[in-house]
Amino acid sequence: MTVSTGSTTAWAPPQQYVDGKLGPASGGATYPILNPATGQEIGQAPDSTVDDVDAAIGAARRAFDETDWSTNTELRVRCLRQLHAALLEEKDAFEALTTAEVGMPGFMMGAAGFDVPVEGLKWVTDLLESYAFETDLGVAAPMGIKSRRTVRREPVGVVAAITPWNVPTQINLAKVGPALAAGCTVVLKPAPDTPWVACELGRLVAECTDIPAGVFNVVTPLSNEVAAVLSTDPRVDMVSFTGSTDVGRAIMAAAAPTLKRVFLELGGKSAAIALDDADVAAVAGATAFTACIHAGQGCAITTRLVVPRDRYDEAVQVAAATMESIGAKDPADPGAICGPVISAIQRDRVEAYLKLAVEEGGTFATGGTVIDQDGFWITPTVVAGLDNSSRLAQEEIFGPVLVVIPHDGDDDAVRIANDSAYGLSGSVDSASLERAKAVAARVRTGTLAVNGGVWFSPDAPFGGYKQSGIGREMGVAGFEEYLETKTLAFPA
Template identity: 90%
Template sequence: MSALPPPAQLLIDGKLAPASDGATYPILNPATGEVIGQAPDATADDVEAAIAAARRAFDETDWSTDHAFREHCLRQLHAALLEDAEAFRALTTAEVGMPSFMMGAAGFDVPVEGLKWVTDLLAGYAFEIDLGEAAPMGIRSRRTVRREAVGVVAAITPWNVPTQINLAKIGPALAAGCTVVLKPAPDTPWLACELGRLVAEHTDIPPGVFNVVSPRSNEVAAQLTSDPRVDMVSFTGSTATGRAIMAAAAPTLKKVFLELGGKSAAIALDDADVAAVAGGTAFAACIHAGQGCAITTRLVVPRDRYEEAVQVAAATMESIGIKDPADPGAICGPVISAVQRDRVESYLRLAIEEGGTFATGGSVVDQPGYWVQPTVVAGLDNSSRLAQEEIFGPVLVVIPHDGDDDAVRIANDSAFGLSGSVDSASLERATAVAARIRTGTLAVNGGVWFSPDAPFGGYKQSGIGREMGVAGFEEYLETKTLAFPA
């Protein structure tokens, strides 16, 4: 494995430093359970200092108005990421347990491409639009609409695809002219701290514009959601935590962006190649041990093809198995932690209690690290908790449907609405079904939506707002209308 980056440090007001009291916590490799580094355990004073620095940088510098300088700085960061790519990839596999094949997608390449994409968008974006002259209430006026940065952004990110989500937040926020305090998940702080190091050592981004704090305590991190100096909270994670963040932000009426959970359905209509859909969905459910909010974890198939779909899904998962994420052939690595392994195991017990059976898998693996067998659950309907709740492990539930209307009903019978897929021999039929499904992204007959220029987000309890694309950039902008005498 390539050498890992330098030790993790906080970035506060342009300075790389340990936690103010010197405290640290261990960073574990989920494939082995071994300690690979130490993270600075940021204190309440550190978070306070980061917020103050971000507020000062927004209010007292021209960062928010100097579009050309922002473009220059973001291109420097993009170049630094490409230069640091080997160490970043190695750290992602070691800290996250992410299979190395994913570095060509969400692990590294796509988020870095996304940073360039949003920088190019900044270069040509119309921050001011002329509405022309009019005479509202008989007064001749010339009107313009101006887009301006929201202000100070608290970016709170999860552990499953850290670089993707870190850059999907800080890239648009910085491009828009905001200042940022990034708070990563305690399971994966090093990648965020490495971003901070690159900003400090390889860019001209002014002190305070970008800050990284890595407290382990939720109470310390909660300052970011309630402090009146923070104008916006951008959060990706569980729906339960999203609710708590909304509640904490309510007294100051902050803008809140939330990208939350999913329980996405992969639908095979009765004229589809059911075996191909079952195999592809089982494969997807194994990627990164199922630790992706948009992964399709409900396979919805025609009732008369149910047994075939279960058998193909099980055979696919058995052929994939579990492997060291550093292995180039690995698809399903470990889950992130002992806590997550135990959580997935509790759902496997629940599957039996609810009357389900395992076509394959069904248990955790007794070896160093945090491993779960890829699992296909059969015999449950869509009302089961296994079909309704986000598990975040390599667990696929197969559910029968009785025609297009029933498939749509099943897909929509969920608190979530993040992603999904529809397959049919008829593109017209698949598109008609897709139009009835209430999700933010949907793959039709194998199409791929994941790209920096495509908005990503969900309906219902899967979140508020969109990340990536022009819509993701504009989440970090306010709208101001100006009127002048004509």
């Protein structure tokens, strides 16, 4: 397979953005940004220091406390519309950079890669224009004192947005857009694997918007210890984090002494359920396709295929044939569905799970190997012969790996789906919509596709049950994560 390296000529060098200024890290250090399809260096990111993070927090605190950003709705609308227009203007360059830095196939740009998050920024700006920040509860006489009560919604304050590498533009904008719209100020800290697209967001804010200095900041430390300041600093009012459940726990614990608000969108091990009257072959093919998207590097991807026991062999065969037809391709190829995984660390982690599958008694209907070439590649893999108690079925792998599990009826399918520490997403298919809806009502997940319905949209809340997180992103609920509630009473 020939893999393109991508050109960097159209991209500004990555710079941190602190207190209205683009520039290098204060210590001058950098670290390499690699193209996961080739393993080659495509740029150098500023390695932000503790002083840089401190300065970003201080700038965000001052901007919230001393400017009218938190109260000037008209200014916020104008600035967010400027950012939206700038993103559309830079669409081609932004998408090419995402493919080079993230290894994301181009077909995803019409969805989570670019179009949906940018549309989400417009959606939340439209919401801001019409949102009722104040509600009149009317007159009452609590404790015999006649009073008029009002409920106000006000911004939380300084938000630390900590984002992962898998779909960075989607998650960056799903945090930054609502937080800024709500009137908060933001320090964005992207994953060290994908700092460049976050730096580009900072550049667009600096060059194309009237967002005041300090309202939005981007820092890109390589060290987790440096980044951890965002979870402990008392000047930060809220941490909004997307990533692994283990890191989410650590952030929650670090934020506890200052009782910060914490939003967590964490892992998933979502089940695709085919009931016994469903078109099992169609469900198996669709689920195998989904598990290949972006090399399986999506928290909401269905990675457990739960099918009737008497259709199990058929489902395994169809899933394997689908994955074989997709293969792993250069993400710059217009036909690519499954590209590389993000890094050598992630490739080795997935490979360890493939070895574990054999140790647990599973077999590979297809795949099961690392692709020996430059970059970080795993063959799309279908694992058969394991039950839901296996680690392969219980743990988030974050690679193109699908585990097929048999069920013995609707109740058993629901049991299997719910027998997980996670509860992020899933799907249910049946010839009967009412039957599918009845099963869906019993599955404990934050999002669920029924008979092929699509929930992913800027106006639809996204988040999970159990260890998949706390709170919701996108939709009105996602906007309101960044608001406090104040009740006022006046003499009537």
